Amino acid sequence: MPCDKSALFDFLSVLNEDLNRKIILVAVGGTAMTLLDLKPSTIDIDFTIPGCDRIEFEQALKINPPGYKIDRWTDGYIFCQNLPKDYLEKASK
Helix, strand or coil: CCEEHHHHHHHHHHHHHCCCCCCCCEECHHHHHHHCCCCCEECCEEEEECHHHHHHHHHHHHHCCCCCCEEEEECCEECCEECCCCHHHHCCC
């Protein structure tokens, strides 16, 4: 089942309620394109997460399974590539 921009924001809003602190999630792949209105939906949700935020994200995800496949990588690694070291500064908020 495709996940559109509204469903992505709904998922993030629910997830946010079970976080103990603010974390950084960087949407990548089709997820980023959907959030930027470059495509209407994505089949799965893709994030790269700073290592210091990974455990917090995983714990909130266990409480709130989204019903979508969630692919996650750590510290700028996505798919089989590493993002540039300054990827967080270059990312759109």
